Amino acid sequence: MSGPDRTLVAVAPDTLPEMHAALVRAVEEAGATVVPIEEASALVFADPMAAAAFPDLIERGRHVEWIQLPYAGVETFAHHLDHQHVWTCGKGAYAPPVAEWIITALLAGFREIPRYVRASSWSARDGRNLLGARLLIIGGGGVTEALLELLEPWGCHTTVVRRSDRPVAGASRTISAEGLNDAVGDVDAVIVAVALTEETTGIVDASLLARMRPDAWLINVGRGKHVVTDDLVAALTESTIAGAVLDVTDPEPLPARHALWSLDNCVITPHVGNTAEMGRPLIAERVRTNVGHWIADEPLVGLVDVDLGY
Amino acid sequence: MSGPDRTLVAVAPDTLPEMHAALVRAVEEAGATVVPIEEASALVFADPMAAAAFPDLIERGRHVEWIQLPYAGVETFAHHLDHQHVWTCGKGAYAPPVAEWIITALLAGFREIPRYVRASSWSARDGRNLLGARLLIIGGGGVTEALLELLEPWGCHTTVVRRSDRPVAGASRTISAEGLNDAVGDVDAVIVAVALTEETTGIVDASLLARMRPDAWLINVGRGKHVVTDDLVAALTESTIAGAVLDVTDPEPLPARHALWSLDNCVITPHVGNTAEMGRPLIAERVRTNVGHWIADEPLVGLVDVDLGY
Numbered sequence: 052m053s054g055p056d057r058t059l060v061a062v063a064p065d066t067l068p069e070m071h072a073a074l075v076r077a078v079e080e081a082g083a084t085v086v087p088i089e090e091a092s093a094l095v096f097a098d099p100m101a102a103a104a105f106p107d108l109i110e111r112g113r114h115v116e117w118i119q120l121p122y123a124g125v126e127t128f129a130h131h132l133d134h135q136h137v138w139t140c141g142k143g144a145y146a147p148p149v150a151e152w153i154i155t156a157l158l159a160g161f162r163e164i165p166r167y168v169r170a171s172s173w174s175a176r177d178g179r180n181l182l183g184a185r186l187l188i189i190g191g192g193g194v195t196e197a198l199l200e201l202l203e204p205w206g207c208h209t210t211v212v213r214r215s216d217r218p219v220a221g222a223s224r225t226i227s228a229e230g231l232n233d234a235v236g237d238v239d240a241v242i243v244a245v246a247l248t249e250e251t252t253g254i255v256d257a258s259l260l261a262r263m264r265p266d267a268w269l270i271n272v273g274r275g276k277h278v279v280t281d282d283l284v285a286a287l288t289e290s291t292i293a294g295a296v297l298d299v300t301d302p303e304p305l306p307a308r309h310a311l312w313s314l315d316n317c318v319i320t321p322h323v324g325n326t327a328e329m330g331r332p333l334i335a336e337r338v339r340t341n342v343g344h345w346i347a348d349e350p351l352v353g354l355v356d357v358d359l360g361y
Numbered sequence: 362m363s364g365p366d367r368t369l370v371a372v373a374p375d376t377l378p379e380m381h382a383a384l385v386r387a388v389e390e391a392g393a394t395v396v397p398i399e400e401a402s403a404l405v406f407a408d409p410m411a412a413a414a415f416p417d418l419i420e421r422g423r424h425v426e427w428i429q430l431p432y433a434g435v436e437t438f439a440h441h442l443d444h445q446h447v448w449t450c451g452k453g454a455y456a457p458p459v460a461e462w463i464i465t466a467l468l469a470g471f472r473e474i475p476r477y478v479r480a481s482s483w484s485a486r487d488g489r490n491l492l493g494a495r496l497l498i499i500g501g502g503g504v505t506e507a508l509l510e511l512l513e514p515w516g517c518h519t520t521v522v523r524r525s526d527r528p529v530a531g532a533s534r535t536i537s538a539e540g541l542n543d544a545v546g547d548v549d550a551v552i553v554a555v556a557l558t559e560e561t562t563g564i565v566d567a568s569l570l571a572r573m574r575p576d577a578w579l580i581n582v583g584r585g586k587h588v589v590t591d592d593l594v595a596a597l598t599e600s601t602i603a604g605a606v607l608d609v610t611d612p613e614p615l616p617a618r619h620a621l622w623s624l625d626n627c628v629i630t631p632h633v634g635n636t637a638e639m640g641r642p643l644i645a646e647r648v649r650t651n652v653g654h655w656i657a658d659e660p661l662v663g664l665v666d667v668d669l670g671y
Binding site: 151152155158159163168169171174176177178179180182200201203204205305306307312313320321323326327328329 | 457458461462464465468469472473474475477478479480481482483484485486487488489490491492510511513514515614615616617622623628629630631632633636637638639
C-alpha cells in the first residue's frame with residue numbers, strides 16, 4: 052500500500068456533537084484510528100451545515116486523499132470540489148427514508164388525507180389507490196431504487212426518466228429525458244427525485260404542468276429549484292392538476308404568507324424526507340462501510356463525479 | 362351433480378345499478394346464466410345497504426342453496442344467517458385497499474402529515490419512520506395478510522394477535538389473544554383489523570390504551586365498536602398515546618361536534634378503507650371466482666362460519 056497510512060482518519064468539524072460522536076464511532080468500528088486532520092489520510096466531514104469550515108480544514112490536511120461528505124446532494128459543497136481528492140457523499144444512504152416520504156406523499160394525496168384532516172364532520176367518501184397506479188419518476192438514482200423496492204408488492208406501473216435510458220432495476224420502463232414530455236400526460240403522479248443540475252433546474256414548469264392530467268399529483272423530494280414555483284402556484288390555483296406535495300421549495304424555507312401555504316391542494320413538509328435523526332445512523336453506516344473499503348483499498352460507495360457535480 | 366342446475370344464478374336486488382351490472386357481468390363471465398330468483402340455484406346479493414330486502418327474496422328463492430354476500434364483515438346480515446344455506450361474503454376481496462389505507466394512516470401519523478397540513482409556515486422538522494417500526498396487528502384475516510404482503514420490503518417487526526396462535530404468513534410472530542396485554546406496550550402502533558364479535562367489542566378500552574406507549578399510534582380499520590370511544594377521547598385529550606387514525610367510529614357516522622373532531626392528534630376518515638368505487642371490481646372478481654367454483658362444485662372462497670358470525 053503506497054501513500055499515507057489509510058488507518059488514520061480525521062472526523063471534523065465537531066460542531067454537531069451527536070453527529071461527530073456517531074461518525075467517530077463508525078470510523079473506529081471500521082478499524083481505523085481517529086486522528087487530527089494534520090495526520091489523516093482521509094477526512095470524514097461531520098457537519099452538513101458547515102461547508103464554510105472546509106477551506107481551513109483542508110489547508111491543514113496535507114495528507115488527506117479522500118473526503119467523505121455527509122450530504123446526499125453536494126451542491127452546497129460544489130465550489131470546494133477538486134480533482135486533487137477523491138470525494139464521496141451520502142448519496143443512496145439516505146434513500147430509504149426519502150422513498151418512504153414519497154409513498155407518504157402519494158398516499159396522502161390519493162387518499163385525500165389533507166381534506167379529512169381539515170374536516171369537522173363526516174364527509175364525501177372519496178379516494179383512489181396507489182395500488183396499481185401509474186407513476187412517473189424523474190431521476191434514476193438511489194432514492195428511485197429504494198422507492199421501487201418499497202413499492203414492489205404494490206403493482207404500480209412505473210416509468211423512470213433519467214439522463215440515459217439504461218434500465219433501472221424494478222421499473223416497468225426506463226426512458227431518457229427526451230421522452231419526458233410525452234410520458235407525463237399518462238400518469239397518476241409525477242415524482243421529482245433527481246439531483247439538481249443545470250439541466251434539471253426548472254424541469255417542472257408551466258409547459259410540463261400543462262401536460263399533466265387534471266387528476267395527477269406532483270411530488271417533489273428533489274430540490275425546490277426543480278419546480279418553477281410561480282408556474283406551480285398557477286396550476287394549483289386553477290386546479291389544472293390535482294395537487295402537490297412538496298418536501299422542498301424555492302425559496303426554502305418557504306416564507307410565511309407565501310401563496311403555496313394557502314392552497315388546499317398543496318401540502319408542504321419542511322424538508323423532512325430524511326431528518327437529522329433518521330439520517331444519523333444511515334450516514335454512520337455509510338462511513339463504516341467506506342472506511343473499511345478505504346483501508347482495504349476497495350472501491351468506495353457514493354463517489355462524487357467532480358465534473359458532473361453529483 | 363345432484364340438486365338444482367348450478368349454472369342458474371340470480372343477482373338481486375337491482376337497487377344499485379352500477380354494482381348490479383358489474384355482478385351480472387361477473388356471473389356471466391364465469392359461465393352461468395342470470396335468472397329470476399325463483400329459478401336460481403344461487404343468489405348473488407347485490408346491494409350492501411339492502412339487508413332488509415333479503416327475507417322477501419329468499420322466501421321466493423326456493424331452490425337457492427348458496428348465497429354470496431357483498432360484505433367483508435357480515436354483522437348487518439347476522440340475523441339472516443342460517444344453516445339451510447351455504448354463505449360466502451367478500452372477506453379478503455377488499456383486503457388490498459384496506460391494507461393500503463392502514464399504511465396511509467401509519468405514514469400520516471409517523472410522518473406528522475396532519476400537523477404539516479395545518480401549518481402555514483415552515484415548522485419543526487420532525488417525523489419518524491415506518492421502516493423498521495414495531496407494529497401490533499389485532500386480527501389475522503385477509504386484511505392482515507394483505508398488509509403484511511405490502512409491508513414486506515419495509516423491515517417492520519410485526520406481531521399479529523388472533524384467536525389461536527396459528528402463525529400468520531409474513532408476520533414476525535403470532536400470539537393468541539391472551540398475550541395482547543403484554544405485547545401492546547412494546548410497539549409503535551396498534552392496528553385493529555379484526556371482525557366485530559362479542560369478544561372483540563370494546564377490545565380497545567381504557568386499560569389497553571393505558572398500556573400503550575406515549576408515542577404509539579392507534580389505527581382502527583375494523584369496526585367502530587372495537588374501540589370504547591370515550592376512553593379513546595380521554596387518552597387523546599391527555600396525550601397518553603401519540604394519536605389515532607380512525608376509518609370507523611362509534612357512533613358512525615360520527616356526529617358533527619363530537620369531541621373526536623376537535624382533537625389535533627386524531628384523524629378521522631369516513632369509512633374509506635375500501636370505497637364503493639375501489640370495491641366494485643374486487644367483489645366482481647370474487648363473484649366471478651366463486652360462480653366458477655360453484656358450477657364446478659369446488660370449494661367457495663370467503664365462506665361464512667354461521668356460528669362464529671364471520
